[in-house]
Amino acid sequence: MKVHLKQIPNGDTLRIEGEESAEALGLDEVGASPVGPLHYCLDVGVSEDGLFATGTLRLRVRLQCVVTLEYFEEELLIDPFVIQKELHGRELVDLTPEAREDIHLALPAHPRSKAASERSPFARSATHVESAPTAEGGSPWGVLDQLKNN
Numbered sequence: 731m732k733v734h735l736k737q738i739p740n741g742d743t744l745r746i747e748g749e750e751s752a753e754a755l756g757l758d759e760v761g762a763s764p765v766g767p768l769h770y771c772l773d774v775g776v777s778e779d780g781l782f783a784t785g786t787l788r789l790r791v792r793l794q795c796v797v798t799l800e801y802f803e804e805e806l807l808i809d810p811f812v813i814q815k816e817l818h819g820r821e822l823v824d825l826t827p828e829a830r831e832d833i834h835l836a837l838p839a840h841p842r843s844k845a846a847s848e849r850s851p852f853a854r855s856a857t858h859v860e861s862a863p864t865a866e867g868g869s870p871w872g873v874l875d876q877l878k879n880n
Contacts, residue, residue: 731825733774733781735817743775752789755830762837765790765803768829772811780816781823787811789833797846806836 731750738744752764772785787808794801813828 731770731772731829733783733823733825735776735781735821735823738774738776743773745771745773747771750826754826755789755833757791757833757837760834760837761794763792765792768833770811770829772825776817780814782812782814783825784810784812787829787833791837793838793841795843795846796840797842800843800845802841802843802845804838804841806833808832808836 731746733744733746747770749767749769752766752768755764755768757764766789769788770785772783774781774783776782787806789806790803791806792801792803808829811829811832813825815823815825815828817823
């Protein structure tokens with residue numbers, strides 16, 4: 731995702747949309763695989779000594795479930811994607827490192843497929859949770875009050 735500053739109208743923003751290969755994102759380092767290209771839609775502009783970009787990034791990835799060990803696909807959506815980058819006299823700016831960082835942060839630390847989440851005993855709603863035993867007074871603290879330290 732390279733932007734040439736001469737493409738950006740003076741005092742305005744430039745909308746860039748497209749697809750990039752996801753190979754440069756280094757997803758294999760974190761156990762994910764891109765299923766398709768990285769889709770982006772960004773508004774890019776220049777302010778004083780910096781370049782700013784806002785918009786969205788979308789990428790479909792293949793992950794391995796930590797519960798079932800089966801592979802599943804998930805779509806990552808970075809919305810909003812926002813960066814400010816100093817120019818240091820450059821005319822061509824590459825936004826790939828910032829996109830890579832945001833995508834890595836959006837990946838789940840412990841990926842779980844929908845099937846694993848539905849089978850998990852922790853996925854039940856609060857209405858299915860059994861209530862704690864109560865003392866005769868009806869207070870859950872009553873059971874603790876009945877304990878005596880020797």
